[in-house]
Amino acid sequence: MRRFVLIAVPYLWLVALFLIPFVIVLKIALSDVALARPPYLPQLDITGGWDSIRTFFSELDFENFWFLTTDDLYWKAYLSSLQIALFSTTLTLLVGYPIAYGMARAAPEWRPTLLMLVILPFWTSFLIRVYAWMGILSNEGLLNQFLLWLGVINEPLTILNTNAAVYIGIVYTYLPFMILPIYSALERMDDSLLEAAEDLGCSRLSAFWLVTIPLSKNGIIAGCFLVFIPVIGEFVIPSLLGGSGTLMIGKVLWEEFFSNRDWPVASAVAVILLLILVIPIILFQRNEQKQREAEG
Amino acid sequence: MTRFSWFNATALTLGFAFLYMPMIILVIYSFNASKLVTVWAGFSTQWYGELLRNEEFLSAAWVTLKVAVMSSTIATVLGTMAAYVLVRAGRFSGRTLFSGMIYAPLVMPEVITGLSLLLLFIGIGLDRGVLTIVLAHTTFSMCYVSVVVSSRLVSFDKSLEEAALDLGCSPFEAFRLVTLPIIAPAVISGWLLAFTLSLDDLVIASFTTGPSATTLPIKIFSAVRLGVSPEINALSTIMIGIVTVGVITASLITKQAAVRQAREERMAERPA
Structure with a gap:
């Protein structure tokens, strides 16, 4: 009995507040937009008996999904989200790997402090960390003032409200997610392997390519997924740092819902976004599982 | 291993500068007297005062x-x-x-x-x-x-x-x-x-x-x-301050607890 209660309470909570909401999203994605409250049709009316339930189901259709394919805003937004996520994941890897490598090579008594310094920004508000770049990247911002002072440029660069600012924001906010798994892979590495490679005639660089990189592969894969998956649905970064030319699906969904008040289309956008995410999520879980099996 | 080279040192310095510079700049500019957030016009705490008077x-x-x-x-x-x-x-x-x-x-x-x-x-x-x-x-x-x-x-x-x-x-x-x-x-x-x-x-x-x-x-x-607004800079500074103090305190407490536990385990292992 006690076991039953223990299982039932969190189970029912998640069914009520996680699973059922999804069914509702799916249902509204199949409905039509209407000038009503709530603004979609048909409404399910159980009091009408079987007939009304049958007519309810017959009125659902895939019209909104067709609409998403006809208006090129949507597939462009999906593609551009994927492209931005891919490019910024690569950038984050290039920035994060040397930091993780340096941390793993630092003296052991320094490592806990360095680790804390990487985790600390993660506890600070995401919104504030994105906002901090607005003042730096604007036309009269510190970066432009600095570059003008150096004499590298003659007139301020437009960085804020472009995709470049979005990339900077993503690399900055998601960097800890990349550093931590790579660091934990590198820290476990046995250094005698590198020495063996060098004894056998490898140069330092080729020992790095042939030994260090393959051994940190799982960390790299985990880090990339931890950045890539959430970036696809990102909303805050493109809306604060990006411009009107920055197309990301999270922003489109937000505007579809709050500005256009088209709930059925917003729901259809959400359903497709979820279908796109299922693939990287399954790949990520396979990688995690492989790693767990390899460890024990 | 201790292959701590100049490369590693540079990577760490640049990396942590990148992670912390934006927040440090934000904190500094929250004490700026000017309403223009990119021009430094002297030290002032007026934005904190305005923040505390802002009911919303x-x-x-x-x-x-x-x-x-x-x-x-x-x-x-x-x-x-x-x-x-x-x-x-x-x-x-x-x-x-x-x-x-x-x-x-x-x-x-x-x-x-x-x-x-x-x-x-x-x-x-x-x-x-x-x-x-x-x-x-x-x-x-x-x-x-x-x-x-x-x-x-x-x-x-x-x-x-x-x-x-x-x-x-x-x-x-x-x-x-x-x-x-x-x-x-x-x-x-x-x-x-x-x-x-x-x-x-x-x-x-x-x-x-x-x-x-x-x-x-x-x-x-x-x-x-x-x-960008100076009041938000002040608010951000307060939030960054609270988090920093909290995280450092928490990590000191867990470190102490770990030391204590290690000592107790050593005591337990020692033959009576």
């Missing part, structure tokens, strides 16, 4: 704190239960669905979570406000809590619990007297994680709130959409 920010901060305390506390209870079920309850029908529902919210885009919860609240006719934000935050943060707690539960010796049961404890007593003290650090860090997730959340709160409840992130977002 204060009431938003109060709402945020209330939501965070309530949702992280409920999430810790539910998340610990869920972790216990995942690790200890063995097989039961619907277990795959259960673990799926625990892990899915961790990777779910916030816009989808927010949208789906809002549609649920409208569907059942629940008035949107503090209650709905608490429900929403509890749901996604309980999953984080259960991941943190279950990783601790997996690593701890089940025979301790069984010994307590053999010695006549009821299952609940065994949990309270044996399991809970051992997993307490994970439960506390789960609570802290849930608390910060709630404090930080903009997207889900924006979807699930009504006109009666505005949280601090919603307020900040609508203010900074129009551009």
